[in-house]
Amino acid sequence: MKIIITLRESGHLGGVVSFYKSIVPYLNNDKNKSFIFFHIGKKINRKIPFHVIMDQFRFQKKLRQLNPDIVHVNPSLNLKSFLRDGLFIYWAKRKNLPVLVFWHGWGKKFEKKIDTNLFFYWFFKKTFLRADKTIVLASDFKKKLISWGVKSDIILGTTVIDESLLEGFDINKKIQKINKSKKINILFLSRIEKEKGIFETISAFKMLLDKNYNIKLNIVGDGTALESVKRYSKAIKIPENKLSFLGYVKGYKKKEVFINNHIYCFPTYCEGMPISVLEAMSFGMPVITRAVGGLKDFFQDKQMGFSTTSKNPYVFAKLVEKLIINKSLISDIGLYNHRFAEKHFAASIGFKLLESLYYEICNTVEFNKMIH
Incomplete structure (x- = not known):
């Protein structure tokens, strides 16, 4: 099983990087899966012109090269992440690839923009609404996603401690x-x-x-x-x-x-x-x-x-x-x-949740292939 996980380089600060640093030992010990980290955003000690646009081209190229079983994106609810990660989902779905979304940050101000701005709501429906499974960190966020029309599974997850x-x-x-x-x-x-x-x-x-x-x-x-x-x-x-x-x-x-x-x-x-x-x-x-x-x-x-x-x-x-x-x-x-x-809050618990969702997604894909 090949899984592409999008996140910033490990030298950056923030909850997403901390989460995956904590569970890396468990990822490395899993011999049944191949985890490919697709690094996004500004590079540490390197300047890449137009990195926001280049990320999209690099991501499409990575999908063609690897043909992964699952695409796993880690957005936060702010303008930059919403558009960037939404496009990642769009490219994945163009290739009929299953997508797991794990919402880490949640900006209340941007939440209101999706509620009131027709473009943002339309963009959400064309991208994040198509995720096969979604993880959130709060039940309030789950309720909001449901109000925006998400009908696929929404799982209440947690951040984890670096043991x-x-x-x-x-x-x-x-x-x-x-x-x-x-x-x-x-x-x-x-x-x-x-x-x-x-x-x-x-x-x-x-x-x-x-x-x-x-x-x-x-x-x-x-x-x-x-x-x-x-x-x-x-x-x-x-x-x-x-x-x-x-x-x-x-x-x-x-x-x-x-x-x-x-x-x-x-x-x-x-x-x-x-x-x-x-x-x-x-x-x-x-x-x-x-x-x-x-x-x-x-x-x-x-x-x-x-x-x-x-x-x-x-x-x-x-x-x-x-x-x-x-x-x-x-x-x-x-x-x-x-x-x-x-x-x-142990890192092993965070890994077990991801592992179970990966298997559920793949089993659903295989079942859908059989009945069609």
């Missing part, structure tokens, strides 16, 4: 450190953008500092709002020794960040299935977040931390405070989250 990140991690040692620690470390790890709730996090943190709690906020990541965030933290007079900007981290440094922090705060406005939340849970951290996207489908309020529909920093401060004043609650929730993540 190598957890090698050597001992949840019992972390719980012991939490119980002995005099200071509580709060973590915000994400792209530094307004929509991720970074300003709400800082405002809530300042409210807690004003109550003289022994706490520190560690902000990890990079983004367009970083300088604004630094100016804002100075404007509201957060002491430098209480706030750290650690930049973008990966590998061992990322592991250290998760081990050394106690509470994960993520008041995001809109999400698919944020990998940072799953990673924080894996490292035994209670999560304070908003009930959006895929989080609504699995997050157990009070059992995994606290979830709210509010964007009010005061609400987040009160939720974080419940943990600060009760270390045993941090430990109990952390242990529960670690075990839950091991069971539900």
Whole structure:
């Protein structure tokens, strides 16, 4: 079985690349299938003129060369990905090839454009509507696809954790450190953008500092709002020794960040299935977040931390405070989250879902050939 999977080069950041990096060991061990990664978008350290157009020509050539059994595309709901990946589906269907679509990002603004713009809706019907199976990261996204006319199978999937990140991690040692620690470390790890709730996090943190709690906020990541965030933290007079900007981290440094922090705060406005939340849970951290996207489908309020529909920093401060004043609650929730993540978000689980869908698609194709 030959399967073409579209995604950006491995050196790029983002959920799609992280997902496939995590499951690559399982792909490599599957001797019954041949996985061909078709890299799209800008190349790292290489400039290719008109790469958006060239991707379409290269993709058509790859289809002719390989004649795959399945084409697997990984779009996000934004203009660029919608048009690019939609055309990939169009070329595949011109050759009568089965297509699996795995929606990773989901932009609410672009969702409204498909609802209201006749061209975008027409384009969706000519492309994504023809997919044999579709994976989404939230039940809300499934409902929207159904409203747009999708009648083929829509499966609720998940992002997965890179299991190598957890090698050597001992949840019992972390719980012991939490119980002995005099200071509580709060973590915000994400792209530094307004929509991720970074300003709400800082405002809530300042409210807690004003109550003289022994706490520190560690902000990890990079983004367009970083300088604004630094100016804002100075404007509201957060002491430098209480706030750290650690930049973008990966590998061992990322592991250290998760081990050394106690509470994960993520008041995001809109999400698919944020990998940072799953990673924080894996490292035994209670999560304070908003009930959006895929989080609504699995997050157990009070059992995994606290979830709210509010964007009010005061609400987040009160939720974080419940943990600060009760270390045993941090430990109990952390242990529960670690075990839950091991069971539900391992890379092997993500691979098994894909594997089952590949077989279902191929079996359906073979059955249709027999009856025709």
